[in-house]
Amino acid sequence: MGLVQQDPDAQICSFTVSQEVAFGLENLQIPSKDIKLKIKRVLAMLGISHLAEREVTNLSGGEKQRLALASILAMEPKVLVLDEPTAHLDPEGIMSMVAHLETLKNQYGYTVIVIEHRIEPFYKLADRMVVLEEGRLASDESPSTVFPLYRKKLDKTLRKSLKLRMDLAVDNPREPLLEVEGVVVRRAGIPVLQNVSFRLKPGEIMAVMGANGCGKTSLLLALLGHHQLEKGRVSYRGRDISHLDIQERVKEIGMILQNPGHQILERSVWQETLLAAEMLKPTRKFTVEAKNLLEEFSLLNYRNSSPFLLSMGEKKRLCAVSALVYEPDLLLLDEPLAGQDAGHLDLLMQHLYRHCEGGGSVLMVCHHPEVVASYCHRLLFLEGGQVGYEDRPDKVFQWLKERGKDAYLPLREGDRWEKK
Structure with a gap:
């Protein structure tokens, strides 16, 4: 076995x-x-x-x-x-x-x-x-x-979210919250990002898609300040932050890592929930917000338990709660939906909508085409560390379809899993 x-x-x-x-x-x-x-x-x-x-x-x-x-x-x-x-x-x-x-x-x-x-x-x-x-x-x-029962429940959720997405932001006239210009990053001598440029405006959820190893995680870590830029510039609210270290950036930029085990530090779920908030905004009290979010995300019963005993999906939700509690304007999320059932997936996305309604933005690595089509305002597709195409999801999916990349299309574009 x-x-x-x-x-x-x-x-x-x-x-x-x-x-x-x-x-x-x-x-x-x-x-x-x-x-x-x-x-x-x-x-x-x-x-x-x-x-x-x-x-x-x-x-x-x-x-x-x-x-x-x-x-x-x-x-x-x-x-x-x-x-x-x-x-x-x-x-x-x-x-x-x-x-x-x-x-x-x-x-x-x-x-x-x-x-x-x-x-x-x-x-x-x-x-x-x-x-x-x-x-x-x-x-x-x-x-x-x-399968039909599963799809019926999921499709209902996706249709509801698609309407909400269309209502939130179609043509966004606001100035960019985040602007990335000509970013180049190397890791162990290997180029992982090459001349990457895009803008993310307040109120937008932008998905990042692409093949494994194309630079999605490296992009988020470069924006956070973990990876040094060889070339290019990152601007936040019109200010160049390329020279700032992680300690400065995390005051307004929150991140969920791909592997939650790499960022969980505390002995209990409750302590982990409040860790970032108490470090970055020590003058505020977050007890009520933390308790409410833990309850919503089905984690309150584990508040006194070690976070390292949680499942992978529960650890992902805990990291999301920790970020949502202290309310950074920009959220960088590396596959936050991994290990989530349909209910918790929708719950997280609804919280991200509320975050955007308050003027925040989300940059999210995601491998779910249906989720991207239904929840996200923009889609950035990376190929070999470069921007292949960036636009509204429907336009990017059309571009992918023309290139024969059917695996990346939402199911309603042609059910590739159906039995013949």
């Missing part, structure tokens, strides 16, 4: 990509010449051959997720258990992974168990869909029975 965990960082333990795939094979005492062949085959299967000698610390979240899957597949277990394997994968990566799982299941007799909130990609693959509610079995039915 092979297990791919929800958090790939929790199971990766080697220095380079090839070493990580080899680790399990070496423990199984596979001959060296066979190990090399298996590494080459499985990396090619998952589209990461070019990363073979890359240091693991320089991988994106999606690349780490593919690596974790590769290291398990290389050992050829007959039972695969995948815990939210789509959480950090781009849409093309999801389709590729599902195609490989289908081959393993149908041609080689593998048993595949997938734990997921996004069931569309697995509709064709699955023979059964099991639904759990509060730790109990709610249903165990065929996909043709479960």
